Amino acid sequence: MQDTQPLFIEDSYLTTSEATVVAISDRGGIVLDRTCFYATSGGQPGDTGFFEREDGSRIDIAATITGESKAEIIHVPANDQPVPGVGEKLMLHIDWERRYKLMRMHTACHLLTVICPYGITGASVGENESRVDFDMSEIVDKKDVTGKLMKLVEGNHPVFTQWITEADLESNPELVKSKNVRPPKGSGRVRLVCIGEGSSVDSQPCGGTHVSETKEVGEIHIGKIEKKGRENRRFRIRFGPLPE
The missing domain is CATH 3.30.980.10 (Threonyl-trna Synthetase; Chain A, domain 2)
Known part of the structure; x- marks a missing residue:
């Protein structure tokens, strides 16, 4: 699975970012080319929030985890959320208060x-x-x-x-x-x-x-x-x- 550029590494205050879908995991997890969502690691929980699609609809994200390595970041949609297509562009929004x-x-x-x-x-x-x-x-x-x-x-x-x-x-x-x-x-x-x-x-x-x-x-x-x-x-x- 492709590595994701972790934007949060350089800027913890980045609450939104644009990204492109590069893969969908076997369990429906969304993999992006880059992300501002922190993935569960080192005792800190992963981010939640939502992805905004080009038509204005949204995909709620219930968790962010790592894959086989920490460089693989997987965004886990909440139940009954639509699945984006590979190559689709999204606007990411983390739950900033949390x-x-x-x-x-x-x-x-x-x-x-x-x-x-x-x-x-x-x-x-x-x-x-x-x-x-x-x-x-x-x-x-x-x-x-x-x-x-x-x-x-x-x-x-x-x-x-x-x-x-x-x-x-x-x-x-x-x-x-x-x-x-x-x-x-x-x-x-x-x-x-x-x-x-x-x-x-x-x-x-x-x-x-x-x-x-x-x-x-x-x-x-x-x-x-x-x-x-x-x-x-x-x-x-x-x-x-x-x-x-």
């Missing part, structure tokens, strides 16, 4: 890894709650962690991406915070998501979408810290102030 929440949450997860410098054993980004699991046995106070998170948010640090070679990553293994998942190899380069001037706050491999400055995350708090085994702690991040 995407923006995920961008804010994903950035918040990165900030949490700065405050808790332990190996990451799992993560999941959600619209209203996200979780990050750490390989740690220390007991920490959610109020203290929340205060440190909000200090980073209010510092309004820039968030940006840069590319390094796979060789550079091998020479700097501390950039990889996950204990279980390594960045995919084979392309020759790795995308870093950096926070702070000159990456002063954080820098780690990530293919997800993020806000452009930490203040956009908004008010967040640690809703719960759960013990998951003797040396594993699960932190739940939620929007809004810490409840009294």
